[in-house]
Amino acid sequence: MGLLSLAIWIPILFGVLILFLGRSGQAALVRWLALLGALLGFAVTLPLYTGFRVGTAEMQFVERTEWIARFSVNYHLGVDGISIWFVLLTAFITVLVVLAAWDSVKDKLHQYMAAFLILSGLMVGVFAALDGVLFYVFFEATLIPMYLIIGIWGGPNRIYAAFKFFLYTLLGSLLTLVAFIYLYSHAGGSFDILKWQAMPLPALAQTLVFFALFAAFAVKVPMWPVHTWLPDVHVEAPTGGSVVLAAIMLKLGAYGFLRFSLPIAPDASRQWAWLMIALSLVAVIYVGLVALVQKDMKKLVAYSSVAHMGFVTLGFFVFNPLGVSGGLLQMIAHGFVSGAMFLCIGVLYERVHSREIASYGGVVNTMPRFAVFALLFAMANCGLPGTAGFVGEWTVILGAVQANFWIGLLAATALILGASYTLWMFKRVYFGAVANDHVKALGDINAREFLILAVLAVAVISMGVYPKPYTDVMDASVANLLSHVEKSKLD
Numbered sequence: 001m002g003l004l005s006l007a008i009w010i011p012i013l014f015g016v017l018i019l020f021l022g023r024s025g026q027a028a029l030v031r032w033l034a035l036l037g038a039l040l041g042f043a044v045t046l047p048l049y050t051g052f053r054v055g056t057a058e059m060q061f062v063e064r065t066e067w068i069a070r071f072s073v074n075y076h077l078g079v080d081g082i083s084i085w086f087v088l089l090t091a092f093i094t095v096l097v098v099l100a101a102w103d104s105v106k107d108k109l110h111q112y113m114a115a116f117l118i119l120s121g122l123m124v125g126v127f128a129a130l131d132g133v134l135f136y137v138f139f140e141a142t143l144i145p146m147y148l149i150i151g152i153w154g155g156p157n158r159i160y161a162a163f164k165f166f167l168y169t170l171l172g173s174l175l176t177l178v179a180f181i182y183l184y185s186h187a188g189g190s191f192d193i194l195k196w197q198a199m200p201l202p203a204l205a206q207t208l209v210f211f212a213l214f215a216a217f218a219v220k221v222p223m224w225p226v227h228t229w230l231p232d233v234h235v236e237a238p239t240g241g242s243v244v245l246a247a248i249m250l251k252l253g254a255y256g257f258l259r260f261s262l263p264i265a266p267d268a269s270r271q272w273a274w275l276m277i278a279l280s281l282v283a284v285i286y287v288g289l290v291a292l293v294q295k296d297m298k299k300l301v302a303y304s305s306v307a308h309m310g311f312v313t314l315g316f317f318v319f320n321p322l323g324v325s326g327g328l329l330q331m332i333a334h335g336f337v338s339g340a341m342f343l344c345i346g347v348l349y350e351r352v353h354s355r356e357i358a359s360y361g362g363v364v365n366t367m368p369r370f371a372v373f374a375l376l377f378a379m380a381n382c383g384l385p386g387t388a389g390f391v392g393e394w395t396v397i398l399g400a401v402q403a404n405f406w407i408g409l410l411a412a413t414a415l416i417l418g419a420s421y422t423l424w425m426f427k428r429v430y431f432g433a434v435a436n437d438h439v440k441a442l443g444d445i446n447a448r449e450f451l452i453l454a455v456l457a458v459a460v461i462s463m464g465v466y467p468k469p470y471t472d473v474m475d476a477s478v479a480n481l482l483s484h485v486e487k488s489k490l491d
Contacts (some may be wrong), residue, residue: 001064003044004077004128007087008121011041011094015117021467022110029149031102035111038098041120042091049142054472057081057480059130061195067134072190074133081477084326085470086127087253089335093247094120094460097240099452100343104239104350105153112153113280116240119145123248127255132180132191136173139252141218141488143169146241161236167231170221179212183264197263197484210268213261218316220253223313224283227306234302235355238267239346241465242298246305249338251331251450254312256323258481262316264484283310288417292424297348297355298427301341304381308334309413310379314411315396319485323399324478325471330392332470333380333463337389341375344370345359348429352438357428361435368443371430373445373453378426380460382419390465 001009014037022030048061059078067075079087097116105112122145125138143166151162182205183196190196201209219226230250234242262269284307291303308330315327347370348363349355364371378386383394393415401408434440445453463470 002077003048004061004079004087004124005063005149007041007048007091008077008125008128010044010331011037011091011117011124012121013037014040015114015121018114019109019115022114023039026104027109029102030110030113031098034098034117034125035095035418037117038046038091038095038120041097041117041124042088043288045088045091045124045443048079048089049473051452052084052473054081055476058083058377062130071133071184072192073133074131074191075134076192077128077134078405079128081474082481083127084109084473085328085332086255087124089251089332090120090123090127090248093244093335093339096339096343096452096455097243099448100243100346101238101240102448104346107250108152110272112149112238112240116244117148118242118347119149125250126252130193132184132193132196134191135193136177136180139256140170140173142249142252149241149244150233150237153238153241156236157232161232164229165233167221168219168226169216171396174215174218174345175212176216177186179209182209193259194380201265203267205396206265206268207271210261210265210272212220213256217253217256217261218279219257221309221313222253222306223279223310224287224306225279227283227287231245231299231302232304234305235249235296235298235341236414237347242302242342242346243339246301246342247335250305251335254309254316254327256329257313257316258328259356263481263484270319273317273319277407278314280310280314280317281407283307284314284411284414285417288414288421291421292417294421297345297357297425297429298342299355300357300421301338301345304418304421306343307336307418308338308374311393311396311411311414314407315399318399318403318407319482320399320480321475321478322395322400323404324482325474326395326397326399327394328392328474328478329395329467329470333388333392333460335465336456336459337377337380340373340453340460341381343452343456344374344377351442357425359436360429360439362430362432362439363442364430365434365440367444369450370445370453373457374430375426376457376460378422380464381422383415384464386461386464388460388467391464 062078099332129135294300380389
């Protein structure tokens with residue numbers, strides 16, 4: 001087994017082990033096993049970064065084993081500068097989610113921990129798969145544990161939210177399967193994604209493949225107008241579910257555009273770039289305005305996620321290095337910041353059992369240490385310079401201006417909107433006099449919660465101050481992708 005296989009199967013095996021051992025009702029054993037599985041899963045991803053060869057766009061840490069010989073399906077894994085960061089991010093967030101659920105989840109704890117560990121392994125599989133069937137299996141399999149997480153540990157309308165999540169994402173993916181079958185036949189009976197990227201397709205076929213892939217990836221991002229499932233799911237999902245959904249699962253769709261849509265259908269991607277840019281700008285501006293009027297903290301951050309992911313797709317389809325790199329940086333930064341925002345909401349919800357902004361006020365008076373972290377993450381969500389939130393958005397805006405000044409100007413309005421809805425929420429929740437007895441009775445965060453938020457704070461600030469390690473790894477792969485798209489144009 002190579003490092004990528006270990007990153008996939010260690011959390012999955014620990015999840016299965018917890019399912020069996022957890023029946024004995026030993027909560028302490030379940031917690032420590034889950035933490036051990038998450039830490040080991042994260043530990044095996046670190047050599048991927050330390051051993052990564054910068055300056056090459058080739059796939060690294062490649063593993064290839066015959067799986068279904070009759071249909072030329074292989075267990076084929078590998079990462080490049082585009083995918084490696086999301087493997088690390090997935091494993092990193094899983095550790096924090098396990099720690100966040102340490103005391104807060106008591107009902108069916110072993111099933112809860114198992115679901116997150118299995119989901120972690122499956123998501124790593126999506127980012128590492130280089131075979132079409134393997135990618136599709138991992139991509140669809142992620143729906144099952146998340147569906148259970150929402151449906152079992154969610155809020156009062158959890159069944160509705162779980163069904164909406166499952167149906168939206170499954171229906172979108174069915175057209176992708178059709179596209180994969182077409183690509184398999186056009187490639188002479190091969191599901192090799194790298195081979196698909198290298199082969200030319202007729203113009204009509206490219207358009208059909210582009211929109212078939214769009215059906216799955218746009219829902220997953222989610223892009224406007226197929227974003228309506230996300231706020232409902234975030235509101236009903238438990239804290240850990242919201243963190244993983246925002247930090248990792250939304251990235252599966254954006255990653256799909258870079259791994260499939262742009263390299264496999266480059267002409268169609270350029271032809272329909274205007275549509276992608278328009279939808280992205282609607283998400284950035286309109287959804288940002290929608291976030292302003294939300295009364296539920298989770299729903300506000302959910303709409304904020306749609307707006308921030310609009311930056312990602314905007315960056316990808318301006319077709320320049322700044323835009324694509326900025327989109328990737330925004331994906332990573334959004335993983336840190338949105339995860340932190342939902343964890344902060346979870347800290348308050350565990351104490352007051354309300355997500356309504358009106359239920360709070362003056363929290364800084366009773367939870368000063370917690371308020372410092374919440375302020376940092378709120379500022380990062382606004383795109384404050386020196387935080388991770390600024391790096392991706394600013395780079396995308398520069399890339400957009402390079403492509404078209406007016407697109408860049410419209411995208412830049414998101415910085416104003418982001419500051420408006422985030423700071424207004426922060427003011428109403430944290431500042432002012434203590435609003436009620438619930439807030440008056442609040443106790444500050446404990447050592448475990450402090451550790452989780454401190455780790456995320458370090459990630460947010462370090463990326464904001466020094467993003468070079470991130471860009472160094474992705475630059476060669478981004479340049480290679482854009483060269484491939486441009487070459488197709490010239491041909």
